[in-house]
Each structure stands twice: as structure tokens, then as C-alpha cells.
Amino acid sequence: MVLMFWWLALILLVLAVVAVYCLRRPKATASSLAVAHSGRMTNLPSFRRAMRTRLTMTVASLGVIALTGVSALAGIARPAWIETVNPEKKMRDVMLCLDVSGSMLGYDADLLEAYQELVDRFDGERIGMTVFNATAVSAFPLTDDYDMVENFLAEAEDGFRTWGSEGTDYSWSTSPPNIGGSSLIGDGLVSCVDNFDRKDEDRSRSVIFATDNMLAGDPLFELNEAADIAVEAKVRVYSLSPPSILTTTQTKELRSVSDRTGGKQFDMGSASTIDRIVEEIQSQEAENTPGRSYTVVHDMPAIPLGLAVFGLAGVFVLAWRTRS
């Protein structure tokens, strides 16, 4: 809340004070009528009552006039709410893409905890989550309702920590019996990419792709094909894999996918991973979608000018009452 033209109001206030000082009525001169024993009049109860009424009216008039003046000056000073809008953040979509296959179950709870931390750091981005195993399930679509997101993530974390006895269990829903295989990584990525909405808008889209890349089964899309689709859809893939000595080949493959889409590959493990991921994603995104913030001025003249209008009406009414 700022007053944009406060100097104008100040100048007008000074002018008003000068005008009042110059135009005030001169004091009664000696040429007026001298009377004696005015106590005959001033001690009358009705005179005292009338004087009190007049005093009240005068104070009320002065109050209304002062209120009107102050309101008008406040209106002239142009009170406004200034908002700095950062369009890039509003234009960012982040899809959390979580592998819930058997090989990842040990990590998923921690990953979801990490996701919750990630969400805490976001501001303005839209977040969605898709979980996949043999098939992909949209946990929640892209949204900026962070409270809901955190609820879902907490529920999901509970589900993984208690092996499905509490919270949400995604293990069962993502491996229906009619689909063979599990950990269909390529299919999962394609589903995640496909879950972005508003495809006609030019938005920054990224996927945080948490998987160990341990394929078991016959996917519709190979990982490389999925990467092609991601590139085509201009979706950057930040992959997040649990550290493992045995799976260096898979990690390398993930890194190449991330690199191709313009993203990056991270290893899970150290406490600083989340910080690094957020920084990386945000700096990466900042580089990728340069935009400038701009200021929006929301004028708020309604209250002061409304008061001034009412006050002016009050001044007229009081002036009329005083005359009559």
C-alpha cells in the first residue's frame, strides 16, 4: 500500500491551510454594539442548551469538513497496491514422475519426503505427480494448490512407509494383472510427458523423473523413444536415481536421456541433494525461459473517494441546516 502522489496531496494540504488562514473571518471590531449585563441572557438554561447544540454542530461540521478534506486528499494522493509479477514462475510446470516398481519401493518413501521438501521451495510453479509401474497413474494433475499437493504427498509417503496399510497405496493400482511386466520406464516417461496440459501455451515444462531404470518387461516405448517424445514436447527431464554400484549402465542411460532433453541427472543420497536439485532446476529454468518481472499498480480509490463524496453530501446538509 503506497501513496503514489503523496507530494501532490501535501502541496494541496499546505494550500488549503494557507487559504483557511487567509480567508478566516476577521474578529468583531469595536464598532459593534456594546451591551451590559449579558448574564441576563447567558445564564438562561435554554441559551446554554442552544450554545451547547451549536458547539456540537460546529464540531460536527468541522469534523465532517476535515474528514472530507482528508478523504479527498487521500484520494488525490492515489493510494495503490503495487504488485511485482514474475511471469516465468507462473509459466512453469513441474511433473513429479515416480517409479513405484518393486526395485524402487525401498526408496519411494524417501523420495516422496524429498518431493515434499521440493514443493516447499517452489513458488508459483504448477506441480503434478504421476506414478508408474506397469502402467501410469496420475496421482494429481498440475496444480498450484500446494496444500493439496502436500496432503497427497504425505498420504503417498505414509502408503509407502507402511507397505500400503495406511495412506495411499499406488503399488497395486499401477500393476494391473492384465498388463505384463513391471517397471516400464519408457512408458512411464511418456505418460508423464503426456500428462502436461495446456499444450498450446508456451510454458516451461520439466519432469522430475525418479527411477532406477531397471526395466523388467516389454514396454511400448523404449527409453530413447520416450526421450524423443520428451524432446519433441520440449519437456526437460531431470532424472533422480538411487545410488547403486551395480546399475551404472542404467544411470548412464538416464543421464544421456536427461542431457538430450536439456535436463540433468542427480544421484539420490546426500542431504544436500534436494537443495542442489532445486537450485539446478531453477537456474536451468531461468536460463531456459528468460522473462522479466513487471509491476502491476492496482489503484484503490474507492474508499477515500467514496468517503469524500459522502462527506461532501454531509457538508451540504450541515451548511443547509446551519443557514436555516
Add this chain to the structure above:
Amino acid sequence: MTVLLNRIKARMTIHAHRRTRRLLDGDYSSVFHGHSLDFDDLRDYIPGDEIRDIDWKATARHTEPLVKRYVAHRRHILGLVVDTSRNFDAVTSAGTDKRHLAILMAGMVGYLAVRHGDDVMLIHGGADRTTASPKKGSEAHLEHLLQQILAESGTDSPGAISTQLQWITSHISHRMLLVVISDQAPLGPEEEATIRRLRAQHEVLWITVTDADLAGLPAASAPFDVARPDHGLPTSVMRKPQVRQEFALAEAARRQQRSDLLAKLGIAHTEIDHPKSALGRLHTLLLRHRRGPR
């Protein structure tokens, strides 16, 4: 030099023709009651003289009625008791100047006294001091007295006629005819006691110069109280109907109280608001005094 007195004499002759002036002489000469037995001389009857003073035998030998004059009548003292405080730098209920009206009344009575061969003295002042003049019987002296009243214009002394009355009770031992010229300052128990005391010793006549009708002042007049010259009085408030009504009632009650008080004390009283009515009121006053309830 006799500016004020000449003006008063002119008023006495212009506004009332000769007959009335002589009428006043008669009024004045009959003010004193209690006749001495020292017969002095006879003079022509003047309307207003007491009928019982007519010397019927002498009249029978003469074409005109003759009245007896007594020694005790010859040399009286008229005491003009005038409130000359700042309260008299104001206007009367008829809008004229109170001080000039007081001078006119004092001058008229004083002139009658001087013509009658009596001595005149002035006791005047405000609440804080009282000034008394010597007793003399000349027109120049009377003029000087009137000038003294005028000279008090612009004084900042508050008024209280009881101060002058008390001064007389403690300083004057001989019998006098006192003409008190005061305004509408209230007469309380203290004043009543003082007046009662005076009445026992002197002949007292009371002239009240009525004060302005505060509820009837025009809005443009910008009135102020002489006691508080820096503060105006709000005509718009004073002219409100309910204020006006209450003021009229209070004023009437005060007037009645004053008249009743003075009547109770056996003092002839008249009210005056304009020089026009001065002569008539003076006549009424003297007449009332002669016939007064006692």
C-alpha cells in the same frame, strides 16, 4: 462651557412647552415632605403645588392663586447618585447610549434643583470606588458634574450601585433628596438593606435605565458585553424562539421583582430607555413620589 446643560435645557423647552416645564417645577418643589413652620413668603401657584399649600386668604386678595413658602424649602441638597461604570458604555433597550441618557436625566433633575435654588452634588463611580463632589447651586457646577459623568466613558470599572449607596450611608449625615440613576443590575438582599437604610434618612427616587433586549438584537449588530469586549455574543443563538421566550419571561420577572422591591421600600421608581420619553418619565417619577405609597 455649559454644553451639556444647554442641550438639556433645550430639550426641556423644545420637547415640552412652557406649561410642562413649569409643571415640572411644581413637581419638584413638592418633592419634599414635611413642612417647616417658618413661613417665608408667598409665590404664584404653579400647577403641581400641593393644594394645602395654597394660601386661600391671600389668593382671595389677589387675582392669581398664591402658595406659601417655608424656610425649610429654600435650601435643599439634591444628591445625584449615578452608576458611571463601564456598564453605562452600552446601549439601552431602545438602542440609545446609556451614559448620555443618564446625563440627560441627571441634568434635568439637577437643573430643576438649581432653578429652585437648591444645591446639587454628585456621587458616582463603579464597584471599586466612589467619587463625591462638593455641594453647589450654580449651573456651572451642574455642568461640571455632568462632564464628570461623561468623563467616565471608557472606564473599565465594573458597576455596582450598592457601592455608592453604602458610601452615602457612611459619609453623608444630612438629609438629602437622592435621585439614583442605575441600570438593570439585579437588586439583591444586600442592596435592599442598604436602600432601606437610606430611605430612613433621605428622600429617594430611583431611575432605571433599561438594558438592551438581548433577544431582539439584529444579527448584523455584532453585539458584545462591555465586560468582555473581545467576545461577541451569538445573535443567532439569542434569537432562537425558545431562548427569546425564556429571556422575555426572565426579564419580566426581574423587572417585576425590581418594581416590587422599590415599591415595598416606598421609593418612586421609573424606567427610561430613550431621551424622547425623558421629560414625561421625570414628571411621572416626581408625581409618583408625591403620591407614593407610604
